[in-house]
Amino acid sequence: MKINKKYALANNEGSSHIASRNFIIAHSTATPNGEAWAVAHNMKSTINSAETYVQFIVDDKSIYQVGEPGYDAWGAGSPANSMSPVQIELCEFDDKKRAIKAYQNYIELIRQMADKYGITKELDTSSKKGVKTHNWVVKNGYSNTNHVDPYQYLPKIGISKSQFAHYVKYGFSKTSKPKEKKKEVKKSVTVDVHPVVKWDVARVFVVTNKKGCNLYSDESLTKPIRTLANSSTWKVITENNGALKLGKDQFVDGRAGFTKSNPIAFNSKLGGRVKIIKKGTHALYEPKANSKKAYSLEYGKIYRFKGRNGRFLFLENSYKGKQVCVTGNNAYIIL
Template identity: 35%
Template sequence: MTEFNIDTSLALSDGEGSSKRVDSNKYIVLHETTNNGAWNNAHNEKVNWATQEAYVQYIIGDGGKIYSVGSEGYQAWGAGSYVNANSPVQIELARTDDEATFKKDYATYVEFARSKAKQFGIPCVLDESGNGVKTHYWVSKNIWGNHTDPVQSYLLPHWGITQEQLAHDIANGLDGDGSSFKPVTPITPQVSRDVVTIQGGPATGIAGWNSKGEIIKGSNSTFVNGTSWKANHIQLVNGLPMYQVSTDEFIPKKYTDQAGIITINAIAGVDAVNSKGEKWNNSSTTFSDMSKWQSLDNGCKVINNRLCFQVSTDQFIDAFYTIGGGNK
């Protein structure tokens, strides 16, 4: 079995993370982090596993490096209760904008997933029925959730890696260091800084609300899954963050493509603040434009009369500087 150099400096300590062993070895789950940098993401999971209730066993990136967070064979918090209970290993792939870095990351991602599948007696087949290696998107379509990673959210739009290529590579492996892989030129999607898309709501549509916290009768026939809406403001309505999509009409953030995350909308990045309203100087290099950060939708806090989203233990981002928040 291939030997891998695994960095354990950010691994959860005794008493951290779930103490439950997995029920069975059915799946290896593949994710992507939605933002750049493996070390940053591993560190975030290490220090925020309890408050954000999310972490996996491994994060790969930074030029093919592997960072350990959770313990193999114990339940991670990455893909819903059933899958977590039947996945001895879940793996995140960190984003990068550098092609050379990506080639190393992708090769390690594929080979490490294959290695862990073999270690736990799991077939090296991707997104087929029965046991095997599963994308988070497969989990969402077949078991629970609304995620599209790693192919639809990152590998395909940014690097041209199709579902078919990933399936082939998981089944057969890559040549050596991945030199047989030839990524296409990354696609730069059109950025819509004031648009959110409804997803994860009931088939009958979601209710719109007014600023008084009253349901707008019949609005569910308008706000249906898959429809996109211009949003120019976020505010709390009935204690939950909602996007303003017309003069006095709001839709809950938890039923949009920004559910559970925020996307930074500030060309130069934005500095976080702490719970006292004090600025984290120079943090704008971390909270860079269009980077995505996990943030519970009920974890908002008003700081200095500004609605802010919590992204770590004592770091908050002004909602104005997020997608749909009003910054244009």
């Protein structure tokens, strides 16, 4: 199928970092009946505010490109974004015929891109390489998000995890049919009441509706454009007429979740807890970018801090009698 590049990012948009060839990341949009062109258009038009995009969006009729294949996209969180040369969104449909056709196109594109970048077509295995769902990179510590796609959607169109894995590996061969596993008990998503945010983010909104919540293009909350997933966390810019503004022409109804403020953004003397969100992070002797490294900080581990200087957070425990710090780009505040 021909790839439509109408909404592809310009050279000065998105990431310029070449991704390592570990993963092909499979998503679904969580936007009921949203077609590929509409999702791509939204990613393109909000690139400087929402800062969210993938390389390809697939529906039953078309494939739209947004990000440049081979480079980081901003769709799966850190460090997964830098480990995947291609991320692909599956459009979700209520109509079963459209849904299955979109799914078939999705599988074919996943397999095509896996071959192109020399990535194995094994789905969600324990290996550090292969085709991975957004759900897998979250559960295995490769993402600072908490999404579960596409597994919140595929069962609705009759696709189990084992079927998905089979078709990713073998395609739609008539001579090979997937072996079904026992039906899995669907687990509810637990919303974390302590979201993790960057040091300078003043306020966040966390979705608590089980079915997610609508994102609107107007503060009157009358023009929905897509659905935000349950338990996802979003930066709040301001509040207008009771609507929370998340970006340019992006609003939510605050009743669909809760907001939490980050006092660290305003008061540099306050302390708290931080989580290391990037592998290869080190404690530093001085609060500056070219500081000497003191020691390695464990990825995913939580540390206490006692104030900050700009983006640099002073760790509570000293090292060899000296105060050390960590950059707030690699360690996020736990609210």
